[in-house]
């Protein structure tokens with residue numbers, strides 16, 4: 001595995017009119033599941049983790065970098081290691097110093113000016129390390145504590161995009177167009193007209209969060225309209241849990257190593273589907 005700045009993967013995706021799948025990892029097995037699937041599918045991937053997830057896992061930035069580099073040696077694949085949803089500038093600095101090749105500064109719950117200024121601080125710092133920066137404009141629903149997926153005031157305002165991108169020089173931008181984190185309560189309706197306007201103003205790769213539950217057709221149309229990175233967590237994570245439980249339900253004496261292997265295999269199947277969607281390969 002070669003860890004590269006995320007912008008290189010995004011540039012490739014732009015050229016090939018596709019997206020890169022970004023998957024949140026939770027432990028060693030999920031890192032292995034992701035890298036092995038990427039190698040089998042011959043695709044680049046983004047390994048990502050959020051500070052809040054690291055807290056639960058009780059793992060440091062340095063430990064994640066070390067794990068990814070050690071296990072990455074097994075696979076011939078290009079990947080980026082990305083910090084997802086860092087709401088503190090300082091967390092971005094820590095990840096960059098530790099060897100992450102990309103960070104997301106998430107100032108979506110701050111005022112527009114604060115989001116803009118903090119994003120610029122992170123971009124200026126990241127530049128010295130050749131690290132990629134993602135920002136968010138608007139508020140993606142779900143985990144951030146609001147659930148009204150289509151409320152207009154949460155959506156990315158296309159009129160702010162040009163100023164934000166120009167001022168911050170950010171590499172890519174996460175958009176709120178009716179997408180939300182976690183399982184949707186009803187089928188999401190993405191605002192593609194808004195996405196088109198954002199793309200016209202941004203002229204940089206756009207990121208779609210909340211990949212879980214978005215239909216295959218909408219993912220395809222989103223890529224066609226300018227999305228080059230798609231985040232998947234909940235559904236992929238659930239597939240591991242279900243694989244693990246299936247092994248246990250089939251045999252209550254099962255050893256953990258066998259149950260976790262069952263989870264890893266189930267997760268690999270789900271990741272392969274997500275990669276195929278992003279790569280726009282024929283659906284299996």
Ligand code: 13P
Pocket residue numbers: 024084085180181182183208209210211212231232233234235
């Ligand atoms: P889901 O959990 O909805 O797939 O979203 C993942 C995500 O956007 C991580 O930032």
